[in-house]
Each structure stands twice: as C-alpha cells, then as structure tokens.
Amino acid sequence: MSLIRRIDLRDADATVDYRAAVPRADFDIEAAVPAVHAICEEVRTRGLDAIVEFGERFDGVRVDDIRVAPEAMRAALDQLDPDIRAGLEESIRRLRATCANELEHDAVTDLGPGARVTHRKVPVGRVGLYVPGGLAPLVSSVLMNVVPAQTAGVESIALASPPQKEFGGSVHPTILAACALLGVEEVYAVGGAQAIAMFAYGVGPCRRVDLVTGPGNIWVVTAKRILKGQVGIDSEAGPTEIAILADDTGDASYVAADLISQAEHDPLAASVLVTTSARLAAEVEVELDRQVAATKHTERITTSLGGKQSGIVLVRDLEQGLEVVNAYAAEHLEIHTEDAAGWAARVRNAGAIFVGPHAPVSLGDYCAGSNHVLPTAGCACHSSGLSVRAFTKSVHVIDYSAQALADVAAHVVTLAEAEDLPGHGAAITARVGR
Template identity: 60%
Template structure:
C-alpha cells in the first residue's frame, strides 16, 4: 500500500534530496486560472455571486449569507456537553500558549537626543477561514480566533462553507465554537469565494434581516483546499495572508525503539484528512519499516474513512524512507520540512532540538500529532509543502505589525547631518541632504 524509498548508501545534495522525497502533487498555479473568475464575480456582484457560487460549488444556496445571531447562540445551546467541555479546555490551553507569544515593545537610545522605538500594533480586521469539505473543523475556529484575540485585533469575521444538512448554514459545531469565543460576525461562505468576500468586501440583503455589509479585512488566515490556496495567492497584496496551506502532511523520524503500532496509527490519522494527505516515515530500522507497513495496512482497512486513507497512503506523497542512520534521517526531515514532524527515537528531545525545518515538532511516544490538532495548546494551522523552511505556524505574530517610531532632537540630527548629506550625494539624491541642511 505505502511505497518504500531507499536512500541508504547514497550521498545526495539538498537539491537531489528534495527532488527524491515524496510530495503531494498540488498545482496552485493551475487552480489559480479557475479561481480568477470567481474572485472577479464576487468583487463585481457581491451577494448574488456568493449565492450562485455556493449553489454551484457546495450544492446549497444559502438563505442567509451572514449567519443570524440566533443561529449562533442556538448552536451553542444544543452542543453536546462532552464536545463543549473539550472545546472549552482547548480554548484555555491555546490561549495560555498564545498569550505568551506577544512580543514586547522596545526603545533604543541611539545617542543623546536620538531615540528609536518599536511598537507592535494589531491589524484592524481579520478574516478567518474554517474549512468544511470532507470534514468540519471547530478546532480551527479556536486556532484562528484565539491568536487574533490575543494580538488585540478588534474586528474578527469567520467564514465557513454552508452545509446542506444545516439549512445552508455552516456546521453547527463550528457555529458553537464561534459562540464560545464571542465571534458574532460569521458567514456561510466557503472556498475561493469566501477569500474574495473577505479581501474585497461584499454587500447584499437577507430575507429577514435587511441589508448587510461585509467590510474588507486586512489579513486572511486559515487552511483550505487548493482553490482556497490559489485564491489567497491571488489576493496577496490586497490583504495579508498566513500561507498557501496545502494538503496536510506528517513525517515521523523513528528508530528501532519506536512502537510500530503508534507510528502506523499516526500515519493513518493524518491520511484520513484528505486523499492528497501525505504520510511519511523516515527510519534506519528495516524491521520497524516492515512492522509499520503491516500495521498501516491493518489500520487503513478497518478505519471509518478507509477509501480516503488508502488513497492517501498509496499516493506519491506518502512513503517509508530508509536511511543509514539518524544523522541521515535528520538531513532527510530537514530537507522535507514537514508540517507535522514526530520524533520517536532514543534521546528524542535532543534530536528534536537539532531540527531546523518543521511546522511543529512532536517529541516522544506520547506527543502524537492528534494532540497538537486539538489540545496541546500549540496551533494546528501550520506551513505545508516545504514552506516550513521559511514560514511559521499561525500565531499572535500573524496579526501584528511592527511600527518604528523615530524621535531625534536638533542636536542629535546636527551630529549626523554631514554624514547624511555624504550618503545622499553618493546616491545622487541631493534633495535628501538638502532636507537635512534646511533645518540648520
């Protein structure tokens, strides 16, 4: 079911290694051509386009685009008690971690009378996308909303696809999570059209509530399919985005001490997200590789979403990678840059400290990715497709801007005036120097 890639005895450059490793075949550029007319329609036609696109792409024409307040409150009232308790605990833990993320302002006295300060300022309004295709994600409401709240964002809007089994509203548990977090502005809009609405704004009318207006946002965050990723690419620059999140992926670096059933269970758990999800094991143990193959086959056949899981595990994005030793294994996982990286080895903590590229690292046999998906306190909106080489997971920083404040007095400016003029003349920008000389 899951293929093997044998890298033992091979010395590969980084370029060769990246090319050899399994990766989901996601063509965001091709999807962008399909998405462009969707963005244009929403920008030009507003609510009419949103309803038509929902009917065409989601199979439901929502009666309410902006979710009525009563529906949000009612979803919380009818929420299963165990699910509510789980969401409340998730909120507590995620808030505790993200409250510690906010960076501190600072002031530097460069010279007497010369001061530069840096302030961290939250963006004014954010659009938070919560998927609702093959699965629904109330946990993603928490992961998006809490860091924005901890950053001090004053205006938050959630968009999530309309569901045929919920009268054209987003999933009821998603709405309940919004209620728990105090989010009042929620839209039954999904996919690329949701990204367009958030980026450009939209206006329309509701059957009972009259006119409504979704004002444009400053930043859009949240995971989604390839069409959501393409839409985010196209509106980048109009708004900020977190990342072009693609199909989920897990890599496990394991040696012979790992429990094969634990590893197999974790590989299968991520494969159930999407037929394009990636599950990769990197190991120096042939015995573990064989045992995991057998356990994966058993679990994949018996899980509820067997067809989806088996497709993902058999795809080119999933593999068991054999390496000579853990040193080579570290090089492999760093080159791969997984969204989720588990370390199940001897001295797992020490090895985890040496990893440079991963969205989040899960250390030891009792820190599965499922923990991070829900209740570790970390964020589960993470860079995919190798973006962990340069990008971070969603956090408070995603909703903040660094603003520098420069304050010099006359003597401090006079002290460097001649040097400013020298540099301005060297760059053939004499008016820059004259703007300084004019003050004296």
C-alpha cells in the same frame, strides 16, 4: 502488497537531493488560477449575487442571507454536547496561555541624547478567518485562528465557512458553537474562493479585511495567491503532511496510528516514515494493514497512503535521517528515537515538532496548546505556523531632538549625496544650523 511504498536511501551519496527524493502530491495552484481568477472577478464585479450563485453551484444550497444570525450561534452553543464543549474550553485555555507568552512588547532603543527609535507592535485592524467545512467540519481551526487574533488585540474579526446543505445552508453547528464560545459574532456561510474574495473586496454585509488566515482546499489557496496583493494572507497551505523520524526503539502501532491520522484528512495528505530500522518498517506495514481495515475512512486513507506523496524511507543512520527530514521540511514532524529531545533540538525545518511517543500530532491538532495552522509543501524551511505574530505588524517610531539631528546630520547629507539625492540632504540642512 503493502499499502505504502518504500524508498531506500541507505546507499545514497552526497549528490542526492533529499527534497526531491520524497515527492509530494500534485497540488497545482497554477492550473487552478484561471478558474479561481474568474470566481474572484465575479465576486468583485457582481458582489453578493455572485457569492450566492457560487454557493448554490459548489455547495449545493442557495443562501440568500449569507450572514449567520447571532441567535443561531447561541442556539448552537446551547445544544452543543457537554463533552465537546469541555474539550473546546480546555483547548482554548491552553492555546490562550501559549499565545499570551508569544506577545511581543515594544522595544525602545536610545541611540544618544534625544535620539530614540521605538519598535512598536500594532495589531492588524480587521481580519477574515477561513474555516474549512468540506470533508470534515474543522471546529479546531476556529480556535487556532480566533485565539491568537484575539490575544494580539485584533478589534474586528469575521469568520467564513462553507454553507452546509444538511443544516439548511447555515454553517456547521459545531463551528457556530465554537464561535459563540469565543465571542465571535460576525460569521458568514460562504466557502471556497468566493469567501476569500468577499474578505478581500468587502462584499455585501462583509466589510473589507486587512488580513486573511486559515487553511483550505486548492480553490481557497489559489484565491489567496491571486488576492494577496489586495489583502494580506498567512500562507498558501497545501495538503496536510506528517513525517516521522524513528529508530528501532519506535513503537510500530503508534507510528502506524499517527501516519493514518494524517491520511484521514485528505486523499492528497502525505504520511512519511523515515527510519533506520528495516524491522520497524516491516512492522509498520503490518500495523497499517490492520489499523486501516478497522478505521472509518478506509478509502480516503488508503488513497493517501498509496499515493506518491507517502512512503517509508529507509536511511542508514539517524544523521542521514535528520538530513532527510530537514530537506523535506514537514508540516508536522514526530521524533520516535532514543534521546528524542536531543534529535528534535537539531531539527531546523518543520512546522511543529512532536517529541517522543506521547506527543502525537493529534495532540497538537486539538489540545497541546500549540497552533495547528502550519506551513506545508516544504515551506517550513522559510515560514512559520500561525501565531500571535501573524496578527501584528511592526512600526518604527523615530523621535529625535534638534541636537540629536544635528549630531548625525553630516552623515545623512554625505550618504544622500553618494546616492545623488540632493533633496534628501536639503531636508536635513534646512533644519540644522537655523
């Protein structure tokens, strides 16, 4: 019996909803709202005491001093494996380069003599970055959050990650080492919904932030939803997902390895192959059996691949395959086809697109220079991944001379009267003709 199910869409007609045809895992934020709302309210009303109690309850360790000492971060960096440090440094170098090219500059528009509008880009003042530490210490998420924030010019950065019982209630040392490497000095051993509430309300030693970014489990995502009126958020990212569009030129061993790489994250992770080739589908099934048996997290991966959120989708041709992947709007989309770049150029909806056999998602997770904090659950049809832009905001600066105002005054007064707002018009006439 195959580890992964098949979905045959080769005979589907134009009435089929492809987004519904490839279902996702159950990730019911609404069901989590009551419990998470209670946590956020406890943090808001009881402050640091609530955070300490929730850490003891959910993470199994009591941490009375939630802020990590700077010397602990420096010690973690000193003790970091040199090869890991080298990998982090190269990832940072590549990510800084792409982030620098994403920086937007002020746009000045002169609409006439003395009439100027400037579209100014302003960095967010203070951000709270969340780094998961549950099933795995996601040190790469430190880089993906911190580097674009620093490049954008954010002056105040705080980072939170769950306390680790194994390390005496501190944050995982590899995460601390990455913080030290990046010059982040404000780190808190706080996880889950209580971390997001801490950022939003400003609790204990942590001052309130303007924006919270970073991936997390359903508790973190639900807290973001509840608190987004109190604080800005990047997105409500759910379980990770990969879709692969492949024809009969695809390499089954590569495809299987990449499906497994995402299934390794979480039992709810989605791994989807969309292919025109029944032969490739069969070969991938064989490869999955072989590779899953030999990998470390066999149980987690088997659960993910066997879930309703994963599957091999058979399509009649690549045109239909393109429709399916655009409807699915995957967080990560790989293209394993002849003329992969040509097909990738026609993709409209994906968090990130990986072109050809030598650009696996794992490359993007660490060292491609791209960001791996991406929209999930179909949100790639309207949202983008984390970038420098997420840490900036736009401000229009309007600068008009007296003559420039006079030149447009009649139009403003007319439009104000059309909306029955005479006070608006009066604010113009008070200045014009004096």
